[in-house]
Amino acid sequence: MIKWQRKDLVGLEDLSKEEIELILSTAESFKEVSARAIKKVPALRGKTVVNLFYEPSTRTRVSFEVAAKRLSADVINISTETSSVKKGETLIDTGKNIQALNADIIVIRHNSSGAAAMLARNVDISVVNAGDGWHEHPTQALLDIFTLKEKLGRIKGLNVSIVGDIAHSRVARSNIWGLTKLGAKVTVCAPKVLIPPGIEEMGVVVTDNIDEALKKADAVNILRMQFERDEGTAFPEQLEYFKAFGVTRERLQKAKKDIVVMHPGPLNRGVEISSEVADGTNSVILEQVTNGIAVRMAVLFLVAQGRDKK
Amino acid sequence: MKILIKNGRVVDPANNLDKVCDILVDNGKIARVAAKIDCAAESVIDAKDKIVMPGIIDMHVHLREPGREDKETVLTATEAALAGGITSVLAMPNTTPAIDCAENVKLLKSIIKKDARNFVFIAGAITRARQGEEVTDTAKLKKEGVLALTDDGSSVDKDEVFLEALREAKKSKLLIICHSEDKTLSADGAVNLGITSTRMGLRGISRESEYKRVERDIALAREASCPVHIAHISCKESVEIIRRARKKGIKVTCETAPHYFALNEEAVLGFDTNMKMNPPLRAQEDVQAIKQGLADGTIDAIASDHAPHTENEKDIEFERAQFGVIGLETEGAVAITELVDKGILDWKGLVRKLSVNPAKILGINKGSLGKGSDADIVIISPQKKWTVQRDKFLSKSKNSPFIGRTLKGVVEYTICGGKVAFSR
Numbered sequence: 001m002i003k004w005q006r007k008d009l010v011g012l013e014d015l016s017k018e019e020i021e022l023i024l025s026t027a028e029s030f031k032e033v034s035a036r037a038i039k040k041v042p043a044l045r046g047k048t049v050v051n052l053f054y055e056p057s058t059r060t061r062v063s064f065e066v067a068a069k070r071l072s073a074d075v076i077n078i079s080t081e082t083s084s085v086k087k088g089e090t091l092i093d094t095g096k097n098i099q100a101l102n103a104d105i106i107v108i109r110h111n112s113s114g115a116a117a118m119l120a121r122n123v124d125i126s127v128v129n130a131g132d133g134w135h136e137h138p139t140q141a142l143l144d145i146f147t148l149k150e151k152l153g154r155i156k157g158l159n160v161s162i163v164g165d166i167a168h169s170r171v172a173r174s175n176i177w178g179l180t181k182l183g184a185k186v187t188v189c190a191p192k193v194l195i196p197p198g199i200e201e202m203g204v205v206v207t208d209n210i211d212e213a214l215k216k217a218d219a220v221n222i223l224r225m226q227f228e229r230d231e232g233t234a235f236p237e238q239l240e241y242f243k244a245f246g247v248t249r250e251r252l253q254k255a256k257k258d259i260v261v262m263h264p265g266p267l268n269r270g271v272e273i274s275s276e277v278a279d280g281t282n283s284v285i286l287e288q289v290t291n292g293i294a295v296r297m298a299v300l301f302l303v304a305q306g307r308d309k310k
Numbered sequence: 311m312k313i314l315i316k317n318g319r320v321v322d323p324a325n326n327l328d329k330v331c332d333i334l335v336d337n338g339k340i341a342r343v344a345a346k347i348d349c350a351a352e353s354v355i356d357a358k359d360k361i362v363m364p365g366i367i368d369m370h371v372h373l374r375e376p377g378r379e380d381k382e383t384v385l386t387a388t389e390a391a392l393a394g395g396i397t398s399v400l401a402m403p404n405t406t407p408a409i410d411c412a413e414n415v416k417l418l419k420s421i422i423k424k425d426a427r428n429f430v431f432i433a434g435a436i437t438r439a440r441q442g443e444e445v446t447d448t449a450k451l452k453k454e455g456v457l458a459l460t461d462d463g464s465s466v467d468k469d470e471v472f473l474e475a476l477r478e479a480k481k482s483k484l485l486i487i488c489h490s491e492d493k494t495l496s497a498d499g500a501v502n503l504g505i506t507s508t509r510m511g512l513r514g515i516s517r518e519s520e521y522k523r524v525e526r527d528i529a530l531a532r533e534a535s536c537p538v539h540i541a542h543i544s545c546k547e548s549v550e551i552i553r554r555a556r557k558k559g560i561k562v563t564c565e566t567a568p569h570y571f572a573l574n575e576e577a578v579l580g581f582d583t584n585m586k587m588n589p590p591l592r593a594q595e596d597v598q599a600i601k602q603g604l605a606d607g608t609i610d611a612i613a614s615d616h617a618p619h620t621e622n623e624k625d626i627e628f629e630r631a632q633f634g635v636i637g638l639e640t641e642g643a644v645a646i647t648e649l650v651d652k653g654i655l656d657w658k659g660l661v662r663k664l665s666v667n668p669a670k671i672l673g674i675n676k677g678s679l680g681k682g683s684d685a686d687i688v689i690i691s692p693q694k695k696w697t698v699q700r701d702k703f704l705s706k707s708k709n710s711p712f713i714g715r716t717l718k719g720v721v722e723y724t725i726c727g728g729k730v731a732f733s734r
Contacts, residue, residue, distance in 0.1 A: 090625070090626055091627060112629050113581075113629065114628040115627050115628075117581045118581060133629075134512070135510060196508035197503055197507070197514065198505030198506075198507075199505075202505070202509065
């Protein structure tokens with residue numbers, strides 16, 4: 001097994017297959033902690049984790065917070081509403097100020113693609129990307145992959161379809177990098193206007209036919225339709241989208257019987273997924289949430305080690 | 311003041327010369343070029359194993375003065391230019407205020423007179439305040455000495471306004487330089503549209519936004535029978551469109567910038583804002599097409615599109631960072647490294663792109679080492695290597711895409727107007 005050398009986790013594009021596997025196996029060993037009566041290990045005792053969130057987020061922030069606390073780290077949450085960002089401070093200055101507090105890890109969520117990479121270059125402490133623009137959301141993809149592996153026992157050779165607004169999805173990009181590196185066959189499915197140009201070069205198959213995407217799939221990852229991002233450019237109506245791309249029981253009946261249904265949340269019931277499917281036996285949506293803790297514990301633990309090696 | 315340059319390899323395509331000889335400079339002019347010159351001179355330069363060529367004429371430079379002296383000034387830019395072997399620059403008019411009327415030309419001229427260390431020629435704006443609405447008084451601008459008109463940074467979107475500008479420019483015998491970009495097609499993009507914009511999760515700038523506007527600009531130039539020059543071309547379609555237009559006899563010239571043949575879009579994947587410029591770095595096939603266009607003569611000139619920006623404008627989120635890179639101090643070496651060293655151009659070919667053709671396009675009596683010519687000369691060690699370092703730039707801004715790169719070709723001396731204006 002290789003050793004983790006990085007102080008940061010910016011994206012899955014940068015990682016090798018072995019590094020991804022190392023995170024997954026580390027997560028496996030941390031998963032058991034959350035099942036204990038006393039859900040705490042001292043792995044990051046005395047370390048400080050700062051959640052620096054420039055975008056509203058509840059689930060990811062809470063997941064990181066729980067993960068850090070179960071590792072015994074101290075956690076500070078900064079959101080744009082309460083910070084000096086509103087006063088015009090640059091991201092780099094904010095990062096350096098956090099570093100000056102002797103914090104150890106910054107978990108950053110930002111609406112601008114590349115923000116995590118820029119921060120990581122400009123501070124000596126660890127940076128974990130909790131989502132940057134449309135670019136990457138590595139811990140989400142890692143928890144998706146972790147859940148899938150737990151369910152199906154492997155990743156290599158699986159057919160995984162990602163359905164939804166691929167163009168504006170950091171979850172899709174990170175999943176594509178992670179899954180293809182581990183040997184899965186990835187299909188992306190969306191209305192043509194939501195397929196970004198050249199995506200085939202990332203090693204995926206493209207379709208705008210949901211039945212086609214579901215037919216051979218061992219798993220389907222259904223992205224949240226982000227209607228709040230609607231910029232008036234040929235964005236489909238919600239009901240129209242549900243009719244054409246919504247994952248429903250009828251559609252799943254034509255798919256493999258034990259297809260794994262994933263969704264990063266929060267759900268738009270009746271838009272990209274029907275309630276029956278979301279709550280049905282194929283759904284692992286809540287297991288994803290549980291696994292998110294273990295994966296984020298693993299990531300925080302590894303980057304802290306990686307930094308200590310530098 | 312006499313300067314004698316001995317034993318250099320003189321590359322002077324204007325006089326069909328590429329051989330080792332001596333050059334005598336006297337009183338600001340080339341006095342003699344001969345196999346062996348022996349005479350007394352205040353300064354004797356041993357140019358053995360060095361290239362001696364006409365000074366580089368960079369026809370696309372943002373001096374930022376007046377208005378943005380925090381980014382660059384006439385003084386710092388022209389000092390940087392000399393270090394890069396550049397003896398003449400064409401100043402772009404997108405300053406604050408824009409160079410769109412006689413008064414503003416006078417203002418810039420007064421700064422140049424005071425601070426410029428090399429020859430600064432002036433381009434005026436095509437439209438008032440570069441707003442694309444009202445054509446400037448081209449006759450008055452011409453009278454004040456501007457050499458060309460451009461709204462660089464923007465294209466004149468309205469066909470009727472651009473056509474009127476072309477007709478006025480023709481009357482005034484002024485060259486129009488086109489920043490060919492349809493902003494409705496490049497809207498809010500940050501990098502090349504395609505796999506790069508997709509990988510990075512950024513909005514893309516399509517090739518269409520460039521070449522469709524190149525097409526339009528050429529069509530309207532033809533209609534007005536006014537010559538045009540297309541600035542900073544970056545994609546294969548633009549090269550092809552210009553190649554075809556020239557075959558039809560349309561008077562169109564064009565330039566590219568060093569980053570468009572030295573770097574492809576992969577350089578931007580790390581979100582380094584020093585790789586962010588407009589047009590953006592394109593695909594490898596575009597790089598190949600640009601090189602081909604340089605080799606076959608479709609692309610007349612290499613110009614830096616020197617666009618200084620402060621750290622405050624660059625060390626921020628990629629999408630918010632300004633477009634543009636500096637280039638004065640690296641363009642010669644990048645061209646030597648990427649074009650001469652790789653056999654795309656020979657030395658004569660390179661000198662044509664860097665000096666002879668820009669002089670011709672701008673209608674200035676430079677770019678030659680013939681007897682009686684202005685003594686603008688650069689002496690280069692062609693094999694010497696150097697690594698581009700951020701803290702070594704003379705330019706006030708440091709936003710170079712070549713930091714860390716090892717380049718071939720060191721400017722040893724720059725003689726400008728008959729004086730040694732730079733020596734290493």
